[in-house]
Amino acid sequence: MARAVTPSRKAFTTVVAGLLGLMMFFPVLWIFILSFKSEGDAIKAPMEILFNTGWTTESYGAVQERSDYFKHFWNSVIISVGSTVLGLAVAIPAAWAMAFVPGKRTKDVLMWMLSTKMLPPVGVLVPIYLIFRDLGLLDSRVGLVFVLMMINLPIIIWMLYTYFREIPGEILEAARMDGASLRNEVIYVLTPMAVPGMASTMLLNVILAWNEAFWTLNLTAANAAPLTAFIASYSSPEGLFYAKLSAASVMAIAPILIMGWFSQKQLVRGLTFGAVK
Amino acid sequence: MKLKSALYAVSALVSVTATATIAEELTIATVNNSDMIIMQKLSPQWEEATGNTLNWVVLEENVLRQRVTTDIATDGGSFDIVTIGAYEAPIWGAQDWLVGLDDLGDDYDYDDIFEPVRNGLSADGTLYAVPFYAESSFTFYRKDLFDAAGIELPDEQMTYDDFAEIVAQLHDPDNGVFGTCQRGKAGWGENMAFVGPLVNAFGGKWFDMDWNPTIDSPEWNAAITYYVDLMNNYGPPGATANGHNENRALFADGKCATWVDATSAAGYIFNPSESSVADKTDFFQAPKQVTDKGTGWFWAWALAIPTSSKNQDAAKDFLAWATSKEYVELVGESEGWVAAPPGTRKSTYANEAYLEAAPFAETVENSILAANPADATKDPVPYTGVQFVAIPEFQGIGNYVGQQISAALAGQQTVDEALANSQRFAEREMTKAGYIK
Numbered sequence: 060m061a062r063a064v065t066p067s068r069k070a071f072t073t074v075v076a077g078l079l080g081l082m083m084f085f086p087v088l089w090i091f092i093l094s095f096k097s098e099g100d101a102i103k104a105p106m107e108i109l110f111n112t113g114w115t116t117e118s119y120g121a122v123q124e125r126s127d128y129f130k131h132f133w134n135s136v137i138i139s140v141g142s143t144v145l146g147l148a149v150a151i152p153a154a155w156a157m158a159f160v161p162g163k164r165t166k167d168v169l170m171w172m173l174s175t176k177m178l179p180p181v182g183v184l185v186p187i188y189l190i191f192r193d194l195g196l197l198d199s200r201v202g203l204v205f206v207l208m209m210i211n212l213p214i215i216i217w218m219l220y221t222y223f224r225e226i227p228g229e230i231l232e233a234a235r236m237d238g239a240s241l242r243n244e245v246i247y248v249l250t251p252m253a254v255p256g257m258a259s260t261m262l263l264n265v266i267l268a269w270n271e272a273f274w275t276l277n278l279t280a281a282n283a284a285p286l287t288a289f290i291a292s293y294s295s296p297e298g299l300f301y302a303k304l305s306a307a308s309v310m311a312i313a314p315i316l317i318m319g320w321f322s323q324k325q326l327v328r329g330l331t332f333g334a335v336k
Numbered sequence: 337m338k339l340k341s342a343l344y345a346v347s348a349l350v351s352v353t354a355t356a357t358i359a360e361e362l363t364i365a366t367v368n369n370s371d372m373i374i375m376q377k378l379s380p381q382w383e384e385a386t387g388n389t390l391n392w393v394v395l396e397e398n399v400l401r402q403r404v405t406t407d408i409a410t411d412g413g414s415f416d417i418v419t420i421g422a423y424e425a426p427i428w429g430a431q432d433w434l435v436g437l438d439d440l441g442d443d444y445d446y447d448d449i450f451e452p453v454r455n456g457l458s459a460d461g462t463l464y465a466v467p468f469y470a471e472s473s474f475t476f477y478r479k480d481l482f483d484a485a486g487i488e489l490p491d492e493q494m495t496y497d498d499f500a501e502i503v504a505q506l507h508d509p510d511n512g513v514f515g516t517c518q519r520g521k522a523g524w525g526e527n528m529a530f531v532g533p534l535v536n537a538f539g540g541k542w543f544d545m546d547w548n549p550t551i552d553s554p555e556w557n558a559a560i561t562y563y564v565d566l567m568n569n570y571g572p573p574g575a576t577a578n579g580h581n582e583n584r585a586l587f588a589d590g591k592c593a594t595w596v597d598a599t600s601a602a603g604y605i606f607n608p609s610e611s612s613v614a615d616k617t618d619f620f621q622a623p624k625q626v627t628d629k630g631t632g633w634f635w636a637w638a639l640a641i642p643t644s645s646k647n648q649d650a651a652k653d654f655l656a657w658a659t660s661k662e663y664v665e666l667v668g669e670s671e672g673w674v675a676a677p678p679g680t681r682k683s684t685y686a687n688e689a690y691l692e693a694a695p696f697a698e699t700v701e702n703s704i705l706a707a708n709p710a711d712a713t714k715d716p717v718p719y720t721g722v723q724f725v726a727i728p729e730f731q732g733i734g735n736y737v738g739q740q741i742s743a744a745l746a747g748q749q750t751v752d753e754a755l756a757n758s759q760r761f762a763e764r765e766m767t768k769a770g771y772i773k
Contacts, residue, residue, distance in 0.1 A: 099610050102585035125373065126394075185410060192412050276399060277406060280414040281363050281391030292394035295368040296525065297580050297598070299610075 087312070093305035094118055101301040118306035126289055128310055135285035135314075137200050138275070139268035142207035143215075143261055149208070150215040151257075155245060157216075158223035159231060169220065172213040180210075180273045191278060198280040206278065207268045214267070215260055222256025223249070258325045262318075269315045286311035359387040360650040365404055366419040367397050367637065370604075371469050371677050374667055375658055381666075382657045388650050397525070404642075408433045413644040416651045420465055422636045422709075423724050423731075425457040429464030435641040435648055436462045440656040448661060448681045456709050457638050465638035466659040470679030471600040472632040472703035473533065473622050475499075480616045481506050481513065481593050489620055493631070496537060499594070499623045500566055506593035507570040515570030517592035518563070521579035522742035524724060524734025529580075529633055530596060531741060532723030533622060535559045536630030539714040542725050542733075542762075547718060547771035549762035551737065552755050559625075560751045564744055576746045588612060596622050598635070599703055602696040603674050619699045621706075630712030632703045633723035636679070668693075679704050729769045736761045 092108070093101045100112035122128070157165045187206065188197075196202030226249065234248045250257070272287040279288060290311050293304040319326070366372045372394070379390055393415070395403060400419070407414045408428070420428065428434050440446075446454070449467060457465040482489070485505050490498070507515030519527045535541070540555030550556070567575050572586060580597060584604065587595045588611035608614040622632045639658060641651045657663060661683045668676040673693035676684060678700055684690055685701045694700075712722040719725045724734060737758040744754035766772045 103589065125376065184406060188406055188410050188412060192410060197412055197414055276395070277403060280365070280393050284393070288393075288395070291396055291399055292368055294396035294399075295581075296397055297600075298369040299581060299585065299604075300368060 087316075090305045090308050093302055094309045096302050098299045098302045101305070102299060118302040119310070122293070122303055122306045122310065126292060126307075128289065131284060131286045131289040131311075132314070134200060134283055135269055135287075135311075138203045138207060138283075138285055139265045141200070141204035142211065142268045143264040145204060146208045146212050146215045146264060147257070147261060150212060150219050150260075151245070154216050154219035154223050155249065158220050158226075159228055169217065172216060176213055184277060188278070197278060198282050198284075200283045203275060203278060203283055203285075206274050207271055210271070210274065211264050211267055215264055218260040218263070219253070219256065222253050222260075225256075226252050255325065255328050258322075259328065262322050262326050266315055266319065359389070360647045361389050361391065362416040362647055362651055362654065363391045363393060363414060364417040364419075364654075365393045365395065365400055365415045366417075367400055368394050369637070370675070371637070372419065374671055374675060375468070378663075378666060378670065379654075379658070382654060386650070386653060388654070390654070408642045408644060411644045413642075413646060415642055416645040416647045417654060418640055418642060419468070419637055420640050422456045422470075422634060422638070423721070423726060425465040425636075425638055425640065426459040426720070426726050427728055428640070429459035429462065433643060434464040435643055435645070435652075436464060437466055437641070437652070437655065438463055440466070440652055443660075444656050445661055445681075445683075448683050450680065450682065450704055452634060452704060452707055452709065453636055453680055456634055456636060465640035466655050467636045467638045467680040468659055469600060469677040470634070470636035470704055471598045472634055472679070472700070472707045473529075473597055474599055474632060474699060474703045475620050475622055476587060476592075476595040476597065476602070476605060476617055477620065478506075478513075478590075478593050478613060478616055479618045493621045493624050493628055496534070496562060496623045496625045500562070500570075503566065503570045503594055512591060514572045514586075514592055516566060516594045516596075517572055517578065517583040517586050518567060518575070518596060519579055519583060520567060520571075520575035520742060520745050521577060521582070522735070522738040523579070524731055524738055526579040526738065527742055527745075528734045528738045529635075529723045531560070531563060531738075533631050533633050534563060536713055536722065537623065537625040537627060538562070539626040541713040541715060541717050542730075543717060543719060543766075543771075545716060545718050547766055549733075549759055549766060551762055552759040555626075556755055557751060560741060560744065560755060563741070564751055567745055568747075576742045587617075590616075599696070599700040600678060602700065603678070603694065606674065606694070606696065619696055621699075621703065627714040629714060630708075630722045632707050634704070634707035634709050634721075635723075729765055729771075733762050733765050 095114045095116065095118075096108060096112055097115055097117060100108060103112065157169065191197045191202055194202075196205075230252070231244055231248060234244050239248065269285075270287070272291075275285050275287045276291060279285070290304070290307050293300050293307045366376075376392055376394075383389055401424070404415060404418045404420070406412070408418075425434070429436075438446075446463075450470065453467045453470045454463060456470075457463060457467060482502075487502055487505065494502075503515035505515075506513065519530045521527055535556055538555050538559035540553055540559055541550055544550055572578065572591065578586070580601070583592065583595055583597060584601050586592050588605060590612050602619065605611045605617050606614050611617075624631050639655050641648055641655070645651055659680070661681060664676050664681060664684050665687075668687070668689060673687075673690045676690055676694075678684065678694070678697075685697055691697050707722055709720045709722050709726070712720075719727060721730075724730055740749075740754035740758045743749050744751050749757075763772065
């Protein structure tokens with residue numbers, strides 16, 4: 060029998076949830092507000108900023124004048140989408156094999172893959188930098204697509220593995236009994252059932268790759284630098300750049316934030332469907 | 337006639353080919369500050385004159401340091417020009433990571449660069465970076481508050497004891513004015529930039545002649561106790577979060593009576609559109625205590641060429657342009673003289689237009705000339721540097737000590753504990769690095 064929820068309890072949980080939501084969103088909101096202030100106003104006390112200062116779009120103009128936003132934006136799109144698509148191409152067969160034809164060591168392999176995420180990235184910076192130098196991949200989008208794919212691969216495989224495990228193997232067996240080839244089995248039987256999981260995996264990995272700031276800052280210079288480098292160029296310990304830094308941040312997170320809002324339903328559905336139940 | 341036309345065509349072709357072969361694409365990695373923004377804005381003039389192009393990589397100071405270190409150490413060759421500070425220039429130069437810059441052409445006036453600045457960017461007599469701007473530290477103070485309190489400045493450099501007395505008189509938090517604002521945010525380039533010269537003034541030093549750390553000495557203890565008491569009694573609340581930028585904002589907003597910090601911030605504080613105290617601020621030398629040596633820091637942002645650059649000649653050409661007397665004049669005329677890169681050239685301080693626009697110019701010049709990285713402590717030491725020690729290990733040690741002192745300022749531990757921890761850490765690092773046998 061479902062527990063009765065009193066109106067006061069409902070109101071209480073709504074208020075608490077609202078406050079928590081506001082707390083989480085507040086930094087983004089504050090960045091948004093500061094981006095419409097002048098540098099002089101952006102350093103004033105919070106109440107003064109909100110009620111006693113004017114609004115201006117000068118920071119956006121200054122940022123666009125000094126940096127090529129669209130170049131960084133396209134680099135971000137290519138790197139995040141490219142690494143996710145490449146990652147899925149590798150991860151779908153791997154997750155299929157481990158979910159439907161598990162071997163004795165499948166669990167160990169999965170754990171080993173996850174363990175690569177436990178190493179701090181800076182620990183492998185120099186070897187990867189040297190490999191990139193020798194292969195001529197420094198400051199190239201191809202190099203970054205490859206590195207971010209490798210970095211996110213364990214997460215992609217784990218997520219897909221848990222989604223695939225939810226699908227009864229008998230359905231695939233039935234398809235095989237009906238004469239479906241492996242290719243047809245994956246494309247026509249498995250994929251339609253796993254679409255929500257694959258979509259949320261894809262979305263999450265695009266977000267992870269979009270926000271990745273260690274490798275994208277360390278392996279790029281002028282040509283392949285994505286929006287993370289664009290933001291970093293407005294941070295400074297000497298000189299006031301709060302308003303411009305805020306404007307640059309809004310411009311960098313806006314595309315992914317909008318994408319997140321539109322795909323919220325799929326993202327939540329996918330996440331609760333498998334991995335994080 | 338046909339022959340003449342053909343000759344013209346050939347010569348035009350040769351000229352185009354020659355331009356095409358010498359036109360280079362340079363990548364420049366730099367920090368984000370107002371002087372560098374002006375350089376980025378004016379650099380198309382150099383690009384047009386030479387046919388070369390510049391790709392800019394602008395990064396936050398610490399990110400840039402890590403990024404450039406990785407690239408140079410691995411011979412990555414991603415950058416042709418890098419912006420480095422007075423700390424890195426001699427260390428990287430001595431490690432053969434940078435190209436020597438003693439041959440920037442006959443037109444380049446080396447003698448016009450202030451000697452302490454030139455020395456600070458050299459190793460073994462070779463200049464490895466050319467200064468873009470340089471700074472020392474001095475005391476910003478509010479003339480109006482000093483006048484209202486009837487405080488007269490002594491003619492000579494005051495002591496930190498005198499300074500504390502003045503600060504106590506001016507401290508008026510009820511009316512939103514704190515006696516003093518100093519850096520409290522942990523970091524070798526943040527709180528330690530103020531603490532280093534303070535320790536020098538109290539007669540302390542980082543290492544003795546055998547490279548043994550002396551952070552647990554009575555001199556350090558006196559300096560840090562003074563700092564913690566001063567800030568707790570007369571500083572703004574939450575000072576451990578305040579670095580240069582936060583204090584700059586507080587001072588510009590009229591919240592601080594005094595502030596010992598970078599001379600390069602004077603242009604900003606004097607700019608009425610960014611500061612509410614532009615007409616109420618003046619300066620005096622950073623205080624002394626038992627000694628007047630090393631009481632004002634020395635820092636410079638400079639341009640250098642990594643040995644891994646494949647376009648060294650074109651890079652040298654840009655450096656010669658961007659750090660020349662003519663460039664300073666170009667900035668003065670196009671951006672206003674108060675924005676001219678300070679602290680590097682004698683000619684800037686002989687220029688009437690600059691002196692008129694920047695009333696702080698003489699004090700800045702004196703502070704920079706007085707800052708001597710080679711003789712910054714009461715007792716002899718084996719290192720150079722005023723607020724830092726020019727060895728690669730200092731960055732780690734300075735950051736750790738900065739964290740300990742910040743924790744003492746926050747009341748999380750005593751000064752004795754902070755200094756004992758710092759001493760242990762420094763001993764361990766210096767032993768590991770082979771300085772202490």
